[in-house]
Amino acid sequence: MIDDDHSAPLLRVHGITKSFAGVQALKGVDLEVRAAEVHCVLGQNGAGKSTLIKVLSGVHQPDGGVIEWQGEQISIAHPVAALGLGIATMYQELDVVDGLTIAENIFLGHERSAGGMLKVAEANRATRELLLRLGHGNLSPSTEVGRLSAANKQIVSMARALSHDTKLIIMDEPSAVLDSEEVRNLFRVIRELTSQGVAVVYISHRLEEIRQIGDRITVIKDGRSMAVGLSARETPTPDLITLMTGRAVANVFPARVPVPADAPVLIDVSDLTLRGQFTNVSLSVRAGEIVGLAGLVGSGRSEILETIYGARKASGGQVSVGGTRLKPGSVRSAVHAGIGLAPEERKSQGLILDEPVYRNVTLSTFARFARGGFLDERRERQVSLEQMQALELRPAVPERTTRTLSGGNQQKVLLARWLVHGTKVLLLDEPTRGVDVGARAEIYALIRQLAAAGTAIILVSSEIEEVIGLADRVLVIGDGEVLSTTYAHDIDERGVLDLVMKGAAA
Ligand SMILES: Nc1ncnc2c1ncn2[C@@H]1O[C@H](COP(=O)(O)OP(=O)(O)OP(=O)(O)O)[C@@H](O)[C@H]1O
Numbered sequence: 343m344i345d346d347d348h349s350a351p352l353l354r355v356h357g358i359t360k361s362f363a364g365v366q367a368l369k370g371v372d373l374e375v376r377a378a379e380v381h382c383v384l385g386q387n388g389a390g391k392s393t394l395i396k397v398l399s400g401v402h403q404p405d406g407g408v409i410e411w412q413g414e415q416i417s418i419a420h421p422v423a424a425l426g427l428g429i430a431t432m433y434q435e436l437d438v439v440d441g442l443t444i445a446e447n448i449f450l451g452h453e454r455s456a457g458g459m460l461k462v463a464e465a466n467r468a469t470r471e472l473l474l475r476l477g478h479g480n481l482s483p484s485t486e487v488g489r490l491s492a493a494n495k496q497i498v499s500m501a502r503a504l505s506h507d508t509k510l511i512i513m514d515e516p517s518a519v520l521d522s523e524e525v526r527n528l529f530r531v532i533r534e535l536t537s538q539g540v541a542v543v544y545i546s547h548r549l550e551e552i553r554q555i556g557d558r559i560t561v562i563k564d565g566r567s568m569a570v571g572l573s574a575r576e577t578p579t580p581d582l583i584t585l586m587t588g589r590a591v592a593n594v595f596p597a598r599v600p601v602p603a604d605a606p607v608l609i610d611v612s613d614l615t616l617r618g619q620f621t622n623v624s625l626s627v628r629a630g631e632i633v634g635l636a637g638l639v640g641s642g643r644s645e646i647l648e649t650i651y652g653a654r655k656a657s658g659g660q661v662s663v664g665g666t667r668l669k670p671g672s673v674r675s676a677v678h679a680g681i682g683l684a685p686e687e688r689k690s691q692g693l694i695l696d697e698p699v700y701r702n703v704t705l706s707t708f709a710r711f712a713r714g715g716f717l718d719e720r721r722e723r724q725v726s727l728e729q730m731q732a733l734e735l736r737p738a739v740p741e742r743t744t745r746t747l748s749g750g751n752q753q754k755v756l757l758a759r760w761l762v763h764g765t766k767v768l769l770l771d772e773p774t775r776g777v778d779v780g781a782r783a784e785i786y787a788l789i790r791q792l793a794a795a796g797t798a799i800i801l802v803s804s805e806i807e808e809v810i811g812l813a814d815r816v817l818v819i820g821d822g823e824v825l826s827t828t829y830a831h832d833i834d835e836r837g838v839l840d841l842v843m844k845g846a847a848a
């Protein structure tokens with residue numbers, strides 16, 4: 343019973359504090375989670391959500407505060423202790439091991455693997471069951487995890503959480519790597535879990551998800567809880583945003599800037615085809631224009647960007663930049679022509695997490711900072727700092743190790759890179775994944791600013807609203823084909839979905 347205020351909470355946390363060298367991430371956080379509820383934790387990038395989660399999963403030891411589990415005060419010394427209590431965690435930065443199979447990822451080091459020895463057949467069988475339960479019976483337990491998409495890695499991480507006798511599952515932005523279809527699937531699994539009495543702590547920056555799946559909400563701002571246990575259905579969105587940001591955020595999408603009639607076409611894609619993925623995609627983008635690709639998962643959106651970039655070799659058609667034909671399958675040729683790609687999965691494709699932020703910002707622009715063979719580090723840092731400040735990247739410290747930044751701020755590092763790089767054509771794949779409402783508006787404004795300064799932008803997002811809100815023109819992609827090309831103000835979300843559904847039925 344979710345609404346029974348008298349039942350003792352499963353977890354009660356009071357006054358948790360936690361500092362890292364120079365940063366006080368948590369300044370006093372309270373949280374109370376009841377059995378069988380979905381408790382959402384909201385807060386801007388860097389608010390301290392992941393840090394709180396890591397305290398609860400035994401990764402970090404708090405400096406102060408109290409944790410009560412089923413009415414008893416406890417300390418959680420390490421992650422295995424958390425699992426022993428029945429607290430399993432799906433981390434924001436996926437922690438599955440690429441070189442191992444799905445089954446090995448789930449059952450290695452598991453209490454069920456007797457004496458540390460994994461009984462392969464049994465692990466495979468149990469894995470198959472878990473995958474089926476998660477609606478992914480198509481995945482084979484013996485597949486190497488490194489070959490899976492981010493979404494499927496997420497599924498493995500969830501299967502591992504479920505493989506323990508769990509009373510509380512903590513999910514740190516699970517939907518950030520999922521498509522709308524996969525999110526629906528995730529919610530189905532969450533509902534099944536809560537109906538069995540399992541509690542879920544759910545973190546997401548997408549407020550509409552909170553409405554759909556959440557029972558109660560705790561808001562964290564700057565390491566402090568601002569509100570604990572609000573009703574997820576009844577608390578108005580503006581109130582939540584004000585609690586998170588300390589201000590009201592209106593008008594998320596920036597005004598469009600008309601593209602001058604004589605603006606040159608910077609990139610022209612004609613009949614581009616990648617066998618088995620998409621066919622005869624044609625589009626051209628002028629300086630100052632943002633063209634968005636909308637469609638469902640598997641429609642070929644990301645593949646189109648990657649093929650334009652040369653990371654995949656087209657089986658037909660061509661890409662020209664400023665009238666020059668690019669060599670198919672050559673990233674070098676694309677970059678040389680002035681194309682930049684901000685990829686979907688920043689962790690594996692975009693950022694070197696153990697390097698300082700400034701290195702990631704200036705990566706691929708090395709040549710411009712090298713004087714007589716030396717890399718001018720001071721200059722590198724200075725340029726990075728300017729971009730970090732422009733993007734309100736927090737903390738604006740170029741020397742910080744990229745890994746210690748919050749997820750949304752890591753996304754800004756990627757964008758800062760392309761600002762420094764001065765690309766002519768920018769391909770953006772899910773530019774606001776994992777970015778909070780406040781920073782989102784900043785990033786949208788920035789993308790529009792880049793366009794206004796003469797960049798041609800091609801944008802892919804699984805949030806249809808984002809494509810329509812930000813782009814000048816929208817291409818609806820279904821089953822690897824362009825179903826329609828329209829001005830963004832002539833189409834709405836419903837219209838896109840209708841086209842996609844019709845395409846699927848045809
Ligand atoms: N290992 C670490 N060393 C130093 N600082 C850290 C470390 N981990 C987190 N921080 C800092 O603590 C603060 C809170 O970070 P945290 O990752 O908890 O934010 P978050 O709310 O999860 O943000 P996001 O929504 O972007 O994921 C940030 O300022 C971050 O830079």
Ligand SMILES: [Mg+2]
Binds near residue numbers: 391393434748749
């Ligand atoms: Mg986080």
